Amino acid sequence: MKNRKLKNSELGRIDAQSFKGSKKTPLIIILDNIRSLNNIGSVFRTADAFLIEKIYLCGITAKPPHKDIQKTALGATDSVAWEYAENTLDVIQKLKRQGVFIASIEQAQASVSLENFKTSPNQKYAIVMGHEVKGVQQEVVNKSDGVIEIPQYGTKHSLNIAVSCGVVVWDLFCKIKA
Numbered sequence: 001m002k003n004r005k006l007k008n009s010e011l012g013r014i015d016a017q018s019f020k021g022s023k024k025t026p027l028i029i030i031l032d033n034i035r036s037l038n039n040i041g042s043v044f045r046t047a048d049a050f051l052i053e054k055i056y057l058c059g060i061t062a063k064p065p066h067k068d069i070q071k072t073a074l075g076a077t078d079s080v081a082w083e084y085a086e087n088t089l090d091v092i093q094k095l096k097r098q099g100v101f102i103a104s105i106e107q108a109q110a111s112v113s114l115e116n117f118k119t120s121p122n123q124k125y126a127i128v129m130g131h132e133v134k135g136v137q138q139e140v141v142n143k144s145d146g147v148i149e150i151p152q153y154g155t156k157h158s159l160n161i162a163v164s165c166g167v168v169v170w171d172l173f174c175k176i177k178a
């Protein structure tokens with residue numbers, strides 16, 4: 001059979017301990033007041049898939065362990081480093097002091113379309129994903145180094161946060177690894 005599906009045992013998956021010791025993609029995800037536990041779990045799975053350095057869970061964003069996060073994370077909360085912070089702006093300021101480029105994922109004036117966003121070698125990035133209805137807080141957008149917008153051509157001009165995160169992480173992963 002030409003396109004036989006691979007068995008789980010053939011995928012070469014690493015365990016959580018090996019993941020923790022792996023060289024990470026210089027990319028951090030900041031979840032700014034995400035209300036859906038399923039979205040949070042999905043972001044953990046995306047972070048695991050692309051060896052993301054860390055996730056910051058901010059404001060109302062729930063934190064593991066929680067059964068609804070676990071349902072979609074499928075164990076990724078054990079592999080991906082994460083930290084809770086009450087205030088997203090505190091995380092932004094801390095990361096900026098460390099030289100991290102902060103990009104809010106939002107529809108805003110002067111945003112850069114995702115396909116036009118350029119990465120630089122040896123630069124670490126953090127992307128801020130916002131509340132499912134309200135988006136990234138304006139104060140956080142103001143403190144970001146840039147705003148990246150996912151181009152959309154249909155009638156809705158909005159994507160689920162887990163989908164948005166997957167699209168942006170995949171694009172940045174490809175650019176960083178190039």
